[in-house]
Amino acid sequence: MQNINKIINGKMYADSLLREILPLSSNYSDKFLRNPCLAVILVGEDPASKIYVKNKLLTAERNNIKSIEIKLLKETTEEHLLNEISKLNKDTNVDGILVQLPLPVHISEKLVIQSIDPLKDVDGFHPTNFGALFMGDPNFIPCTPLGCFYMLKKELKNLDGKNAVIIGRSNIVGKPMASLLLSSNCTVTITHSKTKNLREHCRNADILISAIGRPEIIDETYIKPNAIVIDVGINRLDLNNIKTNEKKYKLVGDVRFEKVINIAQKITPVPGGVGPMTIACLMHNTVKAAYMNKNEDFVNIIEGFS
Numbered sequence: 220m221q222n223i224n225k226i227i228n229g230k231m232y233a234d235s236l237l238r239e240i241l242p243l244s245s246n247y248s249d250k251f252l253r254n255p256c257l258a259v260i261l262v263g264e265d266p267a268s269k270i271y272v273k274n275k276l277l278t279a280e281r282n283n284i285k286s287i288e289i290k291l292l293k294e295t296t297e298e299h300l301l302n303e304i305s306k307l308n309k310d311t312n313v314d315g316i317l318v319q320l321p322l323p324v325h326i327s328e329k330l331v332i333q334s335i336d337p338l339k340d341v342d343g344f345h346p347t348n349f350g351a352l353f354m355g356d357p358n359f360i361p362c363t364p365l366g367c368f369y370m371l372k373k374e375l376k377n378l379d380g381k382n383a384v385i386i387g388r389s390n391i392v393g394k395p396m397a398s399l400l401l402s403s404n405c406t407v408t409i410t411h412s413k414t415k416n417l418r419e420h421c422r423n424a425d426i427l428i429s430a431i432g433r434p435e436i437i438d439e440t441y442i443k444p445n446a447i448v449i450d451v452g453i454n455r456l457d458l459n460n461i462k463t464n465e466k467k468y469k470l471v472g473d474v475r476f477e478k479v480i481n482i483a484q485k486i487t488p489v490p491g492g493v494g495p496m497t498i499a500c501l502m503h504n505t506v507k508a509a510y511m512n513k514n515e516d517f518v519n520i521i522e523g524f525s
């Protein structure tokens with residue numbers, strides 16, 4: 220197979236999912252005389268967070284979803300942030316609430332996540348939604364693992380009996396990813412920084428999902444021939460030119476793409492893989508929240524869940 224055919228095009232999958240979401244948000248507007256609405260809170264000036272928020276708001280706008288952006292100073296107190304969330308929880312015209320992570324260290328992420336109404340928790344991080352996912356009865360599924368899962372289902376159709384290895388055990392990616400794959404009958408291994416013989420675990424993976432956050436540390440020696448590789452990592456490599464003082468950077472994944480593509484059956488690139496799918500899934504969850512908040516049925520368009 221030519222290497223170009225091995226690339227899992229996340230942008231294409233995201234566009235295809237958004238094409239299915241748009242009529243649902245338009246029908247919602249016709250019926251309820253307002254668009255589904257997503258509120259995004261950004262605390263501080265983290266450059267990566269600002270780009271993520273901008274992309275989320277732009278995608279919402281293009282898909283008939285109203286967005287509200289609340290920008291707070293990095294010195295904002297925890298009490299003030301909780302107060303803002305409380306107002307959004309009570310606002311019947313707001314369907315989804317997202318607080319962009321990470322938060323400044325003086326604010327408890329745990330407390331903030333727990334303060335969001337689970338019915339508006341479009342990131343799926345609230346313990347109620349997190350628990351429901353692990354009980355096999357999901358409501359809002361965290362967007363990044365949901366996006367990875369969507370692409371895997373599209374590529375493989377049937378995941379029964381596959382050995383899936385996840386590198387990373389965060390609540391945002393690793394753990395919910397494991398739950399999704401387990402529900403789809405994979406045999407799942409979760410690995411992390413203390414895992415012994417990481418390479419051997421990975422070489423046993425029919426599906427390898429890397430969510431580490433270290434540039435290109437997974438090379439071809441970690442890959443089972445014909446594996447499907449999903450690279451969640453987003454790492455910024457500075458390419459500053461000291462002589463000209465020119466500031467440049469390049470985004471890379473956890474996986475050494477140009478080597479691994481020769482061995483893998485399929486692989487997601489960075490950028491253009493998991494990132495666009497994460498945003499498309501956020502739109503999916505927001506429109507779902509809007510329907511649920513009106514006690515309307517939502518026809519779930521992500522295969523495998525109803």
Ligand code: NDP
Binds near residue numbers: 412452
């Ligand atoms: P965390 O830092 O919360 O988790 C990283 C995980 O990787 C931890 O479980 C850690 O282990 C593990 N780890 C670190 N070093 C190693 C190592 N050498 N070998 C094996 N495991 C290791 O990160 P997130 O889960 O939030 O994000 C992971 C990456 O995914 C980041 O690059 C982030 O930017 C990206 N990301 C991309 C998204 C997208 O839309 N594409 C969305 C969300 C995240 P331990 O638990 O032992 O510390």
